[in-house]
Amino acid sequence: MIEKDFLPISKEDMEKRGWEQCDFVLVTADAYIDHHSFGTAIISRVLEHAGFKVGIIPQPNWRDTTDFMKLGRPRLAFLVNGGNMDPMVNHYTVSKRLREKDMYSPGAKMGLRPDRSTIVYCNKIREAYKDVDIVIGGIEASLRRFAHYDYWSDKVRKSILVDSGADLLVYGMSEKQIVKVAEALNDGLPAKYIRYLDGTSYIADSLEEVYEYKLMPSYKEVCEDKVKYAMAYKMQEDEQDHVHGATLVQEHNGKYVVQNKPEKPLVREELDAVYGLPYMKNYHPIYEKDGGIPAIEEVKFSLVSSRGCFGNCSFCAIALHQGRVVTSRSQESIVKEAEEITHLPDFKGYIHDVGGPTANFRGPACKKQLDHGACKTKQCLAPSPCKAMHIDHEEYLQLLRKVRNIPGVKKAFIRSGIRYDYVMADKNNDTFFKELVEHHVSGQLKVAPEHISKDVLAYMGKPSGKIFDEFCDKFYKINEQLGKKQYIIPYLMSSHPGSTLKDAVQLAEYLRDIHYQPEQVQDFYPTPGTLSTTMFYTGLDPRTMKPVYVPKTKREKAMQRALLQYRNPKKYDIVYEALIEAGREDLIGFGPKCLIKPKDASRNQQSYKRNKTAKQGQKIVRSATNNKRKSGQTSYKRNKKK
Numbered sequence: 001m002i003e004k005d006f007l008p009i010s011k012e013d014m015e016k017r018g019w020e021q022c023d024f025v026l027v028t029a030d031a032y033i034d035h036h037s038f039g040t041a042i043i044s045r046v047l048e049h050a051g052f053k054v055g056i057i058p059q060p061n062w063r064d065t066t067d068f069m070k071l072g073r074p075r076l077a078f079l080v081n082g083g084n085m086d087p088m089v090n091h092y093t094v095s096k097r098l099r100e101k102d103m104y105s106p107g108a109k110m111g112l113r114p115d116r117s118t119i120v121y122c123n124k125i126r127e128a129y130k131d132v133d134i135v136i137g138g139i140e141a142s143l144r145r146f147a148h149y150d151y152w153s154d155k156v157r158k159s160i161l162v163d164s165g166a167d168l169l170v171y172g173m174s175e176k177q178i179v180k181v182a183e184a185l186n187d188g189l190p191a192k193y194i195r196y197l198d199g200t201s202y203i204a205d206s207l208e209e210v211y212e213y214k215l216m217p218s219y220k221e222v223c224e225d226k227v228k229y230a231m232a233y234k235m236q237e238d239e240q241d242h243v244h245g246a247t248l249v250q251e252h253n254g255k256y257v258v259q260n261k262p263e264k265p266l267v268r269e270e271l272d273a274v275y276g277l278p279y280m281k282n283y284h285p286i287y288e289k290d291g292g293i294p295a296i297e298e299v300k301f302s303l304v305s306s307r308g309c310f311g312n313c314s315f316c317a318i319a320l321h322q323g324r325v326v327t328s329r330s331q332e333s334i335v336k337e338a339e340e341i342t343h344l345p346d347f348k349g350y351i352h353d354v355g356g357p358t359a360n361f362r363g364p365a366c367k368k369q370l371d372h373g374a375c376k377t378k379q380c381l382a383p384s385p386c387k388a389m390h391i392d393h394e395e396y397l398q399l400l401r402k403v404r405n406i407p408g409v410k411k412a413f414i415r416s417g418i419r420y421d422y423v424m425a426d427k428n429n430d431t432f433f434k435e436l437v438e439h440h441v442s443g444q445l446k447v448a449p450e451h452i453s454k455d456v457l458a459y460m461g462k463p464s465g466k467i468f469d470e471f472c473d474k475f476y477k478i479n480e481q482l483g484k485k486q487y488i489i490p491y492l493m494s495s496h497p498g499s500t501l502k503d504a505v506q507l508a509e510y511l512r513d514i515h516y517q518p519e520q521v522q523d524f525y526p527t528p529g530t531l532s533t534t535m536f537y538t539g540l541d542p543r544t545m546k547p548v549y550v551p552k553t554k555r556e557k558a559m560q561r562a563l564l565q566y567r568n569p570k571k572y573d574i575v576y577e578a579l580i581e582a583g584r585e586d587l588i589g590f591g592p593k594c595l596i597k598p599k600d601a602s603r604n605q606q607s608y609k610r611n612k613t614a615k616q617g618q619k620i621v622r623s624a625t626n627n628k629r630k631s632g633q634t635s636y637k638r639n640k641k642k
Contacts, residue, residue, distance in 0.1 A: 081138030199263030
């Protein structure tokens with residue numbers, strides 16, 4: 001029995017284990033990090049636990065087939081993912097500029113993965129092994145299982161199943177599906193005929209091969225008609241539920257992409273088992289020479305406590321990938337891992353995070369979700385908390401107390417973010433709020449109001465009103481009582497669908513009133529799989545099919561972004577333009593409510609500063625000249641006396 005170790009990444013590693021062939025070879029666009037915050041680690045360890053031999057090929061050179069063949073042909077299949085972060089988002093900023101760093105690569109080096117990694121890898125595998133089975137999964141594949149708008153090429157692309165040539169797509173978190181797929185392959189069933197599993201997608205040659213389905217608008221229709229695109233998205237969102245979800249079919253040029261309904265989320269005991277597998281909790285030693293993998297730093301001393309999110313923000317893909325039903329690990333499982341972390345040689349006493357997609361969600365929104373699924377027509381928290389929602393922080397508070405009282409733990413922070421509206425909806429939140437402020441804030445608490453405009457927030461699926469202000473007031477009041485100086489850092493987003501220049505000005509006025517200027521502003525980023533991206537592309541709200549205003553031009557997006565940083569002198573000209581265009585000249589002046597000074601005043605001020613500087617210079621010169629004269633006169637008098 002081999003000691004706990006990383007899974008094989010070379011033939012030599014296989015020989016140490018006595019393997020002649022892997023059952024599965026997992027190809028990933030990330031460096032190899034064996035930590036449960038990374039999908040590659042979870043899927044490979046789950047398969048290992050089920051009795052299968054798994055090898056890893058991290059970040060292969062995709063320019064030829066050599067790296068794809070270094071572990072040999074797998075007995076059952078290649079598994080392919082595009083990494084923990086979408087490869088296109090990983091490569092490009094929202095302005096489509098190439099990023100400077102890749103945090104999932106050795107030394108944060110760029111250029112070690114291709115654009116659209118899953119497609120490229122699958123094509124190279126086919127080149128190396130023509131008839132081998134290929135199964136794709138991960139965030140890139142999961143969010144592209146149907147025809148989708150691609151922001152980077154500004155067009156609708158086909159399902160990734162079609163473009164990659166893979167035999168099967170496993171979507172969502174995938175632990176249950178991947179073991180069932182492995183067992184079916186082991187029984188001799190080719191991947192392209194594994195068509196009965198929830199949480200999977202495949203390609204059929206005709207509709208006669210599919211039973212009890214709902215037909216979506218075809219690839220051709222969604223390319224040509226934005227109304228059809230919006231309808232297709234709404235169907236996908238409506239059926240994204242493990243209870244009432246239906247099989248969906250979309251034609252692609254005579255072939256049919258079929259999605260079975262989602263797999264059931266793991267129950268607590270299953271989640272505990274997944275997070276209790278023998279992970280090395282670090283990156284592979286081969287990366288030491290390059291300075292390691294930066295992505296491990298934030299998660300190495302963090303605790304994942306839950307999955308899923310019933311917040312369901314319009315711009316977030318978590319609901320489509322993880323689902324709206326929240327499942328959490330047991331307190332015992334989390335405490336055990338926290339105790340193990342305290343024994344790591346580089347642990348300094350600080351747990352960086354105890355959370356998940358939303359830290360203070362620890363279970364389903366209501367009992368109905370378990371038996372009947374998430375509501376199709378209602379949201380749990382927006383525009384206001386549902387009356388059926390179960391709101392309670394007591395269990396999470398118990399967990400936090402246990403973690404922070406572990407010997408060796410100085411502080412246990414919450415950095416993954418909390419839903420402030422969920423906190424404020426809890427009528428018994430006093431104790432949680434006090435202990436949050438006293439023990440679990442690292443100087444700054446990050447929360448996400450995103451905007452202040454009622455209309456924009458409605459499109460975002462976020463609450464409006466004074467809830468955020470009330471949350472802030474309570475936060476600062478408790479800090480004052482405790483004698484602490486801690487701050488709230490609000491996440492804000494510009495240029496979201498529905499946000500007009502008028503709305504951006506309203507947000508700037510709010511920032512003026514609370515005396516806050518964000519150092520960074522996030523422009524809305526249209527990524528596959530979100531409601532907001534559908535609004536961005538179609539100009540329609542799929543929920544109502546009504547038109548939505550979408551800021552798309554480079555100039556307007558720059559204006560909306562600049563308004564949130566109106567105090568920055570470098571932004572003056574574009575803020576001035578934005579206020580003129582919005583008809584808000586009243587905000588240009590010297591009054592207490594004005595955002596910027598008039599241009600002439602600004603120029604006069606600059607001129608005044610230049611003149612003042614010049615005068616000071618002249619003063620210094622005159623002073624120096626006078627001193628020289630005085631010095632010369634004194635010297636003359638002394639000489640005269642002599």
